[in-house]
Amino acid sequence: MGSQSDWATMKHAADTLDALKIGYEALIVSAHRTPKRLYEFAHSARDKGFKVVIAGAGGAAHLPGMAASMTPLPVLGVPMNTHALEGKDSLLSILQMPGGIPVGTLAIGKAGAINAALLAAAILALSDSKIAKRLDLWRARQTSSVKKKPKD
Numbered sequence: 358m359g360s361q362s363d364w365a366t367m368k369h370a371a372d373t374l375d376a377l378k379i380g381y382e383a384l385i386v387s388a389h390r391t392p393k394r395l396y397e398f399a400h401s402a403r404d405k406g407f408k409v410v411i412a413g414a415g416g417a418a419h420l421p422g423m424a425a426s427m428t429p430l431p432v433l434g435v436p437m438n439t440h441a442l443e444g445k446d447s448l449l450s451i452l453q454m455p456g457g458i459p460v461g462t463l464a465i466g467k468a469g470a471i472n473a474a475l476l477a478a479a480i481l482a483l484s485d486s487k488i489a490k491r492l493d494l495w496r497a498r499q500t501s502s503v504k505k506k507p508k509d
């Protein structure tokens with residue numbers, strides 16, 4: 358994520374990965390404020406064994422796109438909600454990548470963070486049957502937790 362202030366949102370991705378018993382590293386990396394850290398992370402991520410990158414950022418959210426430009430790993434972008442423009446700035450700057458450098462863009466905020474983790478799990482599940490089973494279970498639990506009728 359681009360800043361400590363993104364953690365309240367990105368923690369939902371971390372919690373979802375925890376629930377699926379998928380290992381991850383949570384880092385603050387900013388294309389704007391720590392470009393060298395981003396360069397080093399993105400260029401070495403595949404060799405270090407990372408399989409998917411989830412990049413959450415807000416405002417002029419260049420982090421996901423810049424990460425995608427420097428790693429062949431799938432990059433999932435989570436737009437942060439912002440005070441000034443309600444996250445539309447984050448959304449559009451993550452979404453509108455030029456052809457050739459894809460970022461899989463999720464919804465703004467908490468739902469996007471959770472779905473980024475689930476999408477990362479689905480990517481990993483293609484080659485990991487244990488993760489596939491845990492993801493099936495997670496989805497089955499979600500389905501059975503939805504009540505048919507409203508409370509009142």
Ligand SMILES: Nc1c(C(=O)O)ncn1[C@@H]1O[C@H](COP(=O)(O)O)[C@@H](O)[C@H]1O
Pocket residue numbers: 358359360361362363386387388389390413414415416417418419420421437
């Ligand atoms: N969008 C980016 C990048 C980047 O894209 O590299 N680095 C920080 N930020 C964003 O700036 C917002 C405000 O950050 P602060 O709260 O630290 O001022 C955060 O949502 C962060 O993701």
